[in-house]
Amino acid sequence: xxxxxxxxxxxxxxxxxxxxxxxxxxxxxxxxxxxxxxxxxxxxxxxxxxxxxxxxxxxxxxxxxxxxxxxxxxxxxxxxxxxxxxxxxxxxxxxxxxxxxxxxxxxxxxxxxxxxxxxxxxxxxxxxxxxxxxxxxxxxxxxxxxxxxxxxxxxxxxxxxxxxxxxxxxxxxxxxxxxxxxxxxxxxxxxxxxxxxxxxxxxxxxxxxxxxxxxxxxxxxxxxxxxxxxxxxxxxxxxxxxxxxxxxxxxxxxxxxxxxxxxxxxxxxxxxxxxxxxxxxxxxxxxxxxxxxxxxxxxxxxxxxxxxxxxxxxxxxxxxxxxxxxxxxxxxxxxxxxxxxxxxxxxxxxxxxxxxxxxxxxxxxxxxxxxxxxxxxxxxxxxxxxxxxxxxxxxxxxxxxxxxxxxxxxxxxxxxxxxxxxxxxxxxxxxxxxxxxxxxxxxxxxxxxxxxxxxxxxxxxxxxxxxxxxxxxxxxxxxxxxxxxxxxxxxxxxxxxxxxxxxxxxxxxxxxxxxxxxxxxxxxxxxxxxxxxxxxxxxxxxxxxxxxxxxxxxxxxxxxxxxxxxxxxxxxxxxxxxxxxxxxxxxxxxxxxxxxxxxxxxxxxxxxxxxxxxxxxxxxxxxxxxxxxxxxxxxxxxxxxxxxx
Ligand code: 0RA
Numbered sequence: 001x002x003x004x005x006x007x008x009x010x011x012x013x014x015x016x017x018x019x020x021x022x023x024x025x026x027x028x029x030x031x032x033x034x035x036x037x038x039x040x041x042x043x044x045x046x047x048x049x050x051x052x053x054x055x056x057x058x059x060x061x062x063x064x065x066x067x068x069x070x071x072x073x074x075x076x077x078x079x080x081x082x083x084x085x086x087x088x089x090x091x092x093x094x095x096x097x098x099x100x101x102x103x104x105x106x107x108x109x110x111x112x113x114x115x116x117x118x119x120x121x122x123x124x125x126x127x128x129x130x131x132x133x134x135x136x137x138x139x140x141x142x143x144x145x146x147x148x149x150x151x152x153x154x155x156x157x158x159x160x161x162x163x164x165x166x167x168x169x170x171x172x173x174x175x176x177x178x179x180x181x182x183x184x185x186x187x188x189x190x191x192x193x194x195x196x197x198x199x200x201x202x203x204x205x206x207x208x209x210x211x212x213x214x215x216x217x218x219x220x221x222x223x224x225x226x227x228x229x230x231x232x233x234x235x236x237x238x239x240x241x242x243x244x245x246x247x248x249x250x251x252x253x254x255x256x257x258x259x260x261x262x263x264x265x266x267x268x269x270x271x272x273x274x275x276x277x278x279x280x281x282x283x284x285x286x287x288x289x290x291x292x293x294x295x296x297x298x299x300x301x302x303x304x305x306x307x308x309x310x311x312x313x314x315x316x317x318x319x320x321x322x323x324x325x326x327x328x329x330x331x332x333x334x335x336x337x338x339x340x341x342x343x344x345x346x347x348x349x350x351x352x353x354x355x356x357x358x359x360x361x362x363x364x365x366x367x368x369x370x371x372x373x374x375x376x377x378x379x380x381x382x383x384x385x386x387x388x389x390x391x392x393x394x395x396x397x398x399x400x401x402x403x404x405x406x407x408x409x410x411x412x413x414x415x416x417x418x419x420x421x422x423x424x425x426x427x428x429x430x431x432x433x434x435x436x437x438x439x440x441x442x443x444x445x446x447x448x449x450x451x452x453x454x455x456x457x458x459x460x461x462x463x464x465x466x467x468x469x470x471x472x473x474x475x476x477x478x479x480x481x482x483x484x485x486x487x488x489x490x491x492x493x494x495x496x497x498x499x500x501x502x503x504x505x506x507x508x509x510x511x512x513x514x515x516x517x518x519x520x521x522x523x524x525x526x527x528x529x530x531x532x533x534x535x536x537x538x539x540x541x542x543x544x545x546x547x548x549x550x551x552x553x554x555x556x557x558x559x560x561x562x563x564x565x566x567x568x569x570x571x572x573x574x575x576x577x578x579x580x581x582x583x584x585x586x587x588x589x590x591x592x593x594x595x596x597x598x599x600x601x602x603x604x605x606x607x608x609x610x611x612x613x614x615x616x617x618x619x620x621x622x623x624x625x626x627x628x629x630x631x632x633x634x635x636x637x638x639x640x641x642x643x644x645x
Contacts, residue, residue, distance in 0.1 A: 067088050243334040540607040
């Protein structure tokens, strides 16, 4: 089979090479029609908009290359769209490889756009760069008109296939070069032909900001008709002003940074406002890189460094102050970063992050150097920005503390019981009790000694902190306290709920020595201060281990105080083996059970606060800042003073 193609100059070309190429072309376009989603994402309104973007991008590329300053987008009442620019006009001469005109190649060969012609693009946009051929394949009808060198050329297509050859329109002598592509999306492919004016307008606005000096006219002839024009002399500087409108800018004019190196153009505009949010938009070749990438990374690093350097130079940060963080310097920041480069690499699932690693260092060094200069020349602005960042830093520190508190509370409310807790099997608090035991070794003894059905053991390591002086948040930073609260199950602070107490008796069991007394007092203080209900409802107890054992043959007598000891020796005793117990760990589990833990034989002190005021006063005295007299005072007075024995 041979196919006849009429060339732009009106002659016919017949050859096998062309035939093979043409079959490939038709197969390519057929593939697009079979699986449109692969090329434009979807066939809903988004996909529909994508067709327009694709063609407008090509015109904007021509503008970025400096050959075009006007783009008109026109939606007709029947849903067809035409996009016209005043660029050089798509070339119409014969394309080497395909034997077709360059225009037909662009419109029928997948991915051909921008890759032909010696004067191709320096940079190329396009959302996915699928090219005009995809738009052509998905259009019922498409007509391309090119005004070039005083002549007008035209060619039409249906669903991607040319309906005739490229013709030179007789009698037309256009004075200006340019391109107009008009197409009607295929209703067999698209679920809707209903464009959204506002969505399209927002995109055109963005493109106009990013291509300073480009005029985009958008006319919608459907319904009552609408028109919007976008033109920004100052490009992204105007973009930043737009973002900051109504946001109370901290300085009158955006800071503008521009430069070009290694064929990569970099433009940054930034302006702080009174808000707390960050609004930084980054683009690579006019594509909105919503996931950032190397240009964003370079910018952030430069901003943080330059502002810290300036703050130190200007003595707004003292030598021993920590640096401002990235988050601090970006609070209330509005910025636009736009880079243009020959072959951008996009990464990520949606290709919305710029890879191109070489961009990072270029942006970083340009932004840092420019900011340094700007801040030195505009110290009043510099001071305002640094003061804002310092405020952000302080607020962040306060928020962090509050958040820590909340998070810890979350831990306390969780269902996870601490690992150190040897719980009992009884879950009814009426029948269960928990021993708070000082030290691991005593804890071990108590675990062996206990009735595991009703008695839980929680060993507490070392000295719990001095709760009288500690604030709520500091106290919760203490592991032992968190473990204790979790084991009790009541929650804490505002969330305290006595009904959730997991044990009817909370028993403090400490050594009968100075340290034991100290820890006991600390625990009492904690409960008194932070869980007074526990005392009010009569849940808090103190275990009474013996001080001495007196062994006579097989008889062992346990003596719980010096008074008992004296009474014991007030009668004649022979061959008594007296032992003083210093620590709970010195008793074997059997002994601990019979003397201290067996409900049938033990004695417990119930903690009662009869006179709250007096107790409060005492605790304050005990736990105040004067350390030296404290220990002896605790030993001699604490228990008797606060406890109703
Ligand atoms: C490459 C080279 C030349 C023009 C274009 C591309 C071009 C493409 C589009 C797409 C939409 N509008 C456009 N305008 C121009 C010009 C080569 C020459 O100087 O002839």
